[in-house]
Amino acid sequence: MGGPEIEHLIALLAKLPGMGPRSARRTALKLLQQPEKRMLPLAKAMVDAARAVKTCAVCGNLDSTDPCAICADPHRDRALICVVEGVGDLWALERSGIYRGLYHVLGGTLSALGGVGPEDLNADALLARAQEGQGREIILALGATVDGATTAHWLSDLLRPSAVTVTRVGQGVPIGGTLEGLDDGTLAAAIRARRSA
Numbered sequence: 226m227g228g229p230e231i232e233h234l235i236a237l238l239a240k241l242p243g244m245g246p247r248s249a250r251r252t253a254l255k256l257l258q259q260p261e262k263r264m265l266p267l268a269k270a271m272v273d274a275a276r277a278v279k280t281c282a283v284c285g286n287l288d289s290t291d292p293c294a295i296c297a298d299p300h301r302d303r304a305l306i307c308v309v310e311g312v313g314d315l316w317a318l319e320r321s322g323i324y325r326g327l328y329h330v331l332g333g334t335l336s337a338l339g340g341v342g343p344e345d346l347n348a349d350a351l352l353a354r355a356q357e358g359q360g361r362e363i364i365l366a367l368g369a370t371v372d373g374a375t376t377a378h379w380l381s382d383l384l385r386p387s388a389v390t391v392t393r394v395g396q397g398v399p400i401g402g403t404l405e406g407l408d409d410g411t412l413a414a415a416i417r418a419r420r421s422a
């Protein structure tokens with residue numbers, strides 16, 4: 226349909242989440258119709274973001290600073306650390322504005338089928354934070370899946386010797402659901418209805 230540059234662009238767009246070959250073609254066309262106004266600013270924003278992005282050494286969030294803006298914010302409630310599977314869950318909680326504590330990004334859940342073991346998760350750093358006395362309560366906000374439940378049990382056993390209270394988010398997270406997919410009201414209810422793990 227187009228030259229090699231255009232086909233390459235479409236092939237890359239088609240790999241993005243929520244995109245397929247058809248929507249990639251549509252997006253490429255929209256961009257190509259306004260190269261100066263749409264395409265070059267987008268290309269610059271992508272280069273700038275790619276060069277600036279850092280993984281926070283404290284919590285695992287993605288930001289342009291390390292520690293991230295959340296970890297560095299003196300107004301956050303440092304007594305609370307909310308453990309999430311991925312950065313998408315953290316961003317969903319932030320967008321809802323219902324939680325004012327700190328985070329810890331685990332980087333997934335234990336999964337026998339997916340071959341994910343304890344060594345693949347960012348759990349040692351969480352244990353270190355608990356042992357250093359960072360946070361009085363650790364809230365496990367993992368998805369309501371079998372793997373999420375297995376991971377929550379494993380983490381609460383791991384954290385038991387530390388002087389922290391471990392809680393789990395309550396009702397509201399539908400079975401099989403992930404935090405990222407919840408609306409703000411359901412997220413707020415899940416965080417409020419947390420119980421001892």
Ligand SMILES: [Zn+2]
Nearest residue numbers: 281284293296
């Ligand atoms: Zn951070």
